[in-house]
Structure formats: C-alpha cells, structure tokens
Amino acid sequence: MPELPEVETTLRGIFPKANKQTIKQLIIRNSSLRWPVETNLTKVLAGLVIQNITRRAKYLLLQTEKGHIIIHLGMSGVLRILAHGTAVKKHDHIDLVLENGYLLRYNDPRRFGCFLWTDQPIAEHKLLNNLAPEPLTDDFNADYLFIKCQSRKLPIKTLLMENKSVVGVGNIYANEVLFATSISPIRPANKISQQETKLLCQNIKKILTRAIEQGGTTLKDFLSPDGSPGYFVQQLAVYDKKNQPCPNCGTQIIKIIQAQRASFYCPDCQQ
C-alpha cells in the first residue's frame, strides 16, 4: 500500500501525539509479520521514551534512549493514533500504549510489514545500510541517478523500484514519474541520457512532493493516522488506467508486467 508519500503522511499524523511520549506498554496480538516480532520487546520497551520519530525511505524509526523501533508498513499496513480502550479490529496486530492516553496501533491484513527493534547505530542496520539517498534531499540528484543508470541494463522502471538505486518510489509513482518524463518503462537504464536523468530526477521530486501535499494516494484503504484518505489518486495520469486515453495524446494506455509488477504507459508519448 504505502509508498513514500503515504509513509510521510503517516509520520506527520502520528508525530504530534506520539513524539516525546513514554511507552507504557507494548501489546503484541500477532507476532507473525514479515519477521517475527520478538515477544521480549514487551519488557524491553516498557518505560522507554520516544525521543524522536523519523522516516528513512519507507521505514519509520522511533528513537528511544536504548535503541530504535523500525516499522515498515509493507503492502497493507496502517498506523493510527487512537485513544486507550479503542475496540480492537481484525488485523490489529500491535499496540504501542503511551502514557498520554493514546496508543499507536499497527494494522496490517497481509502482514508484509515489520516491527523490529535494534540497539545498533540505526544507519548500520542491515535493512537501512544499503539504501539509496533520500529522494527529497540534494544527495539524490541528476549526477547520482545518471551514474546509477549507466552501469545497468535492466528496465528503467525496475531500477526506479529497487531500493539500492532509488527509495520511496513504488509501483504507482514509478509509473507516474516515467509518464511525466516521457520515458518508456521498458527502456534499459543505460539508454537513458544525461538530460533525461535530470528530468527524471526533477519529476521524482516533484511528484513525491505533490503527493505528500495531497496526503498520499488512497486506492482502496489507505488512511492517514487521523483516518482521512489521500487525494493524490485524482491526479494519477497512467496508473491503473489500462485502455483509457493518455492525458497528452489520447492514445490508449497499455498495461504490461515487469518484474511481476504492473506497468502502465502511453506507447506514443513514452519512448
């Protein structure tokens, strides 16, 4: 479900109620996420203070005085801030109960997400130490992207979705960014020109930024922590638009499968 804008929306939603709060209790109803949630975390976390909450790629990092909680929402995860005593629903796997009367509740039907603890320096964690630069910082720029593309023959769409090259861009935004840049998803990465990587880089930043401003993209069930949906879906040009007219030229959008993921593009505008 969530790409970077949805995770950023989640961060902004939980921050005001969860940051600087003391953890009263951790409740694990179902520990079987992507990796098992360690049951001894209930002891480790009790009494710790959430000193800061940040995002790295699509990971949410809750910093405490003894280490970090690493949360990923996978395909279908949702984090919400709720009052103590709020009734539990299906797939409400974890509660982080806070001392201010609220709790952070993790719901994830498909259980592709994770809830991990580490006391190692966070940047060195195995899941984080090989990630591309944050796309909305200056470290992610045209020169960086060009060098990454130069040495690779895989389709550009696939490169945009691998976390060692680009983070935060999932299937929806990979399709949208390539449309905005008039590049076919099947073009080999090493056939992208320097000028095109510049435009690609600009469009990644532009589209992610705009999506964040709209509160993310709600396709089926994404809700921000306050329960509101995202509105970026209204601005999608090609994603899930098979057989619909291209907004530029009217040609029918086609759907193909790349790396087992659906790609949508205009065969006329995108070469």
Add this chain to the structure above:
DNA sequence: ATGCGGACCTGTTAGC
C-alpha cells in the same frame, strides 16, 4: 555483481 523469480499473506474484484 547482476537480474530474475519465488516467497511471504489476506482481501477484493474480474471472469466464467
């Protein structure tokens, strides 16, 4: 090192 396919899950929708 690269690139591909499988794996992990449940819920919803498309198609017969």
Add this chain to the structure above:
DNA sequence: TGCTAACAGGTCCGCA
C-alpha cells in the same frame, strides 16, 4: 448468484 483465479500500494532472498 456463486465459485475460482487473478491481482493488489513491498522487498528480501536464493539461484543461475
């Protein structure tokens, strides 16, 4: 209407 198959926003891992 009902059953079945396909598909869904992610990404790690193992293999060639």
